[in-house]
Every structure is written in C-alpha cells, then in structure tokens.
Amino acid sequence: MRIEAHRFPTSGPSDVSGLSDLLESGGLRAQDILAVIGKTEGNGGVNDFTRELAVRALGDLLAPRLDCAPAEIEDRVVLSFSGGTEGVTCPHLLVLARTGEPLTAPHPDKRLAVATGYTRPFKPWEVGYRPMIEETARVVRELMHELHLDDPADVHLVQIKGAIPNFDETQRESADAEGRPLRCDMSWSRAASALGVALALDEAPADRIGDRAVCRDWSLYSSRASVSSKPGLGRSEITLFANSTWWDGDLVIEHGVMRDIVDIDAIRGVLARLGLEAPGQLAPEQTERLVGIFAKSDADPRNAIRGRRHTMWTDADISDMRYSRCVVSALLAGLTGETAVYVSTRAEHHGPLGGGPVAIIARAS
Incomplete structure (x- = not known):
C-alpha cells in the first residue's frame, strides 16, 4: 500500500x-x-x-x-x-x-501513510466543549490504529474540517439559560478540535484539557493539528498524515512548530529532517522533491512579535488573517522556492500563542 x-x-x-x-x-x-x-x-x-x-x-x-x-x-x-x-x-x-495492496511485513524505512475519518454528528451545544474534544481524539486514535501506528510521534499532521452545525436563536438562549453558552462558531470549533488532537497524541495532560481550557489556557496546544471550520457542517472530517513502516512508496512527512510567524529556523528544521538543507533558498532540484507544504498562522493577539509592536489587529483596512497568511506564505516560499503552499488561519491551540505548526511532504532522497 x-x-x-x-x-x-x-x-x-x-x-x-x-x-x-x-x-x-x-x-x-x-x-x-x-x-x-x-x-x-x-x-x-x-x-x-x-x-x-x-x-x-x-x-x-x-x-x-x-x-x-x-x-x-x-x-x-x-x-x-x-x-x-x-x-x-x-x-x-x-x-x-x-x-496497491497492504504489505505482509513492515519495511525498514517509514513512508507516508494517510487515513481519513469522520466524527459523529455534533449538537450545537457540544462544539467548543469536552464532547467535541473527546470525539475528535477518538477518531484520531482510530486512524492511528488503521495505519498500524504504535507511537504518536509518527503522526506529523492532522488536517481537520471542523464541524459547526446549524442552530437557531432558541437553542442559543436555551444554552445561555443553562449556564453553558453556545460556542458554535469557527474559533471554538478550531480550538476544541485542536485540543482533541493534542489529547489523542499525548501532547498535553489529559486532566487539563477540559471546557475551561478552550480558548483560555494557551499553554495547551497541538503541534500537529491544522483545523479549518465550516458553518453548516454537522460532523468533523479528519485526514491524518504519518510515517509508517507498513506503507510503501517514495513520500515522507516531517513537522515542526513555529514559535511566531517569522520563525524561519523552525521551517529549516523540518527541511533538514527531510534531507533538504541549503544556505539560502533550496536549489531547484531540491524544490522538485517537495509535494505538500502546510502551516497554520496567526497574528499574535498580544500585539507584539519578539518585543516589537505590530498593527495586524488594529489595521481597519486589511484583515489580520490576510496579514498572517501573507507573511507565513512568503517565508515558506522564500525558503523552499515553492509558492503552492497551504497556509491557514487562525490558530487557536495550534502551537504556542502567536505561532503555529508547519508540516512538509517530500519525496525521499
């Protein structure tokens, strides 16, 4: 396979x-x-x-x-x-x-393995809360089992389209009355889904990943989640990327974590683990090996990067999302020589606050 x-x-x-x-x-x-x-x-x-x-x-x-x-x-x-x-x-x-057909015995070299799955449908009042976290974690673990993965470290990217089921104002008022405000929007869906990945991959203590942590405790995050959310989507759709000895082929994947959106060393680290090193931009023959480049980006909500003030959140002319996508895409393209990059915003619980995960698929050398 x-x-x-x-x-x-x-x-x-x-x-x-x-x-x-x-x-x-x-x-x-x-x-x-x-x-x-x-x-x-x-x-x-x-x-x-x-x-x-x-x-x-x-x-x-x-x-x-x-x-x-x-x-x-x-x-x-x-x-x-x-x-x-x-x-x-x-x-x-x-x-x-x-x-291809499943391998009858593992290979000595790990190669790219991909599996897809779906959560159960969510109720509007489950989005952004523990039920969404746990259900996301359950599916991620199932996909790991499907790919014969014993070590969470073999997982390098979990791409999710997060659920935002439809709801009406009556449901919102009912949730507020019960003291459980409705969190059924894009930010809460992204956040809970990312924490679900962190839970499944043992990236954070399970006893700390709860309702109160979502969009509050930024010390908890996944280094491998990449979640976009879609209004009207009843269940989350998950694609898991890993390296496995039970898969054949010529593709491999590696990941890293940008501490902020100008962290080129994190990108260089991922490239180095793929055997792609250069003093500046990759050489054309190195760029040819690249197949997929993924990252999450965010305009740091603390309004500063490395102690310097930025205006991405206060500029009324251009969205902060457009700013951060542009910056990270330019870094990735400048280092790799490849402009077909997938950069998604925003990044609640995706890497440290103001930063985000990066993953690259390449042909093995």
Whole structure:
C-alpha cells in the first residue's frame, strides 16, 4: 500500500482540469482518492464562497466516476479547502490517493501513510466543549490504529474540517439559560478540535484539557493539528498524515512548530529532517522533491512579535488573517522556492500563542 500525491495549480476556484486530465488518461482512479486539499483565492472568512465552488466542481467531476450524487461526494472523499491566497501563494489542489495492496511485513524505512475519518454528528451545544474534544481524539486514535501506528510521534499532521452545525436563536438562549453558552462558531470549533488532537497524541495532560481550557489556557496546544471550520457542517472530517513502516512508496512527512510567524529556523528544521538543507533558498532540484507544504498562522493577539509592536489587529483596512497568511506564505516560499503552499488561519491551540505548526511532504532522497 502506498500514497500517491498529485498537485495541480488552478486558474480559479472551480478549475479541476488537471485532475480531470489525469483521471481521463488512466493515471489515477477516482476510487483511490482519499482526500483533496487546496487553497482558493477567497477571503478565508465565513462568507468565502470560493471553497464551495471548489467542492461543487469536484463533486461534479467525481460523482459520475464513483456512481453517486455530487452531494454525496464528501461522504466518499474528504474535500478540505482554505480560502486566502494573498501575496505569492499559488492557488492549487493536492490530491491524495491510496494505491496497491497492504504489505505482509513492515519495511525498514517509514513512508507516508494517510487515513481519513469522520466524527459523529455534533449538537450545537457540544462544539467548543469536552464532547467535541473527546470525539475528535477518538477518531484520531482510530486512524492511528488503521495505519498500524504504535507511537504518536509518527503522526506529523492532522488536517481537520471542523464541524459547526446549524442552530437557531432558541437553542442559543436555551444554552445561555443553562449556564453553558453556545460556542458554535469557527474559533471554538478550531480550538476544541485542536485540543482533541493534542489529547489523542499525548501532547498535553489529559486532566487539563477540559471546557475551561478552550480558548483560555494557551499553554495547551497541538503541534500537529491544522483545523479549518465550516458553518453548516454537522460532523468533523479528519485526514491524518504519518510515517509508517507498513506503507510503501517514495513520500515522507516531517513537522515542526513555529514559535511566531517569522520563525524561519523552525521551517529549516523540518527541511533538514527531510534531507533538504541549503544556505539560502533550496536549489531547484531540491524544490522538485517537495509535494505538500502546510502551516497554520496567526497574528499574535498580544500585539507584539519578539518585543516589537505590530498593527495586524488594529489595521481597519486589511484583515489580520490576510496579514498572517501573507507573511507565513512568503517565508515558506522564500525558503523552499515553492509558492503552492497551504497556509491557514487562525490558530487557536495550534502551537504556542502567536505561532503555529508547519508540516512538509517530500519525496525521499
């Protein structure tokens, strides 16, 4: 069993021509696709419809090949899109497929392994609370078991589309009356999901990860979560990336944690663990080995970076999300020579406050 990864630059949110050509040529079977992860040129906010355009286009492309309705595609393939391609970022799709037969014995070298899964549907009053944390952790552990992982250290990225089920004002008022305010929004979904990853991977003490810690105790975080949340999504969709001796192929993944959004040493560390070192930018032949580059970014809410004041939160003209995505994307592109990078904001409990995880998939040397 092996993971294949195919990256396609796009001319717009609904451009699936690269994947369509590969499917038509027989270079890939739709039945083997596990997930499609991409960047679209929207604003990254609640009203970013470029993500829906991408999902609809993929549904129309894949549904006939999977013998299902377009609306059912997301039950078969995880489609995860992040809006916002500020600066040098190239809009793109990364298609992940599983091919071949299971190995009968482990290999000496670990290779990229990917598994996808879904939480149960959440009630609106569970989002941002312990039930969401525990259910996310349960699915992450199941996916680790599926990939034959005994050591949480082998997990390098957990990509999640976090649930935000629909609710009405009556439900909000009822929750407030019971002393459990409704947290059913993007920030709380991201935060609880990230803490669920931290719980599953033993990144924080289990007895400290509770309702009161969410969006309050910033000392608790995951170094491997990357969560975007979607209004109207009833359950969370999870894609887990790891290295495993039970998988074949030529791909590997490594991760690190940026302590702030100008932390180039953290990025260099990830590249070094992949055997990609250079005094400046990677050489073209090194860049060619890169398959996927992921990071979470945040404008530090303390309004300073390394003791210097920043204005990302107080600039009324440009969103803080656009600022932080632009900065981190530029760092990644400048160091790697690759502009098809996936940078997502915001980063509640994703790495230390003001920082965030970074993960890179590359072809083994």
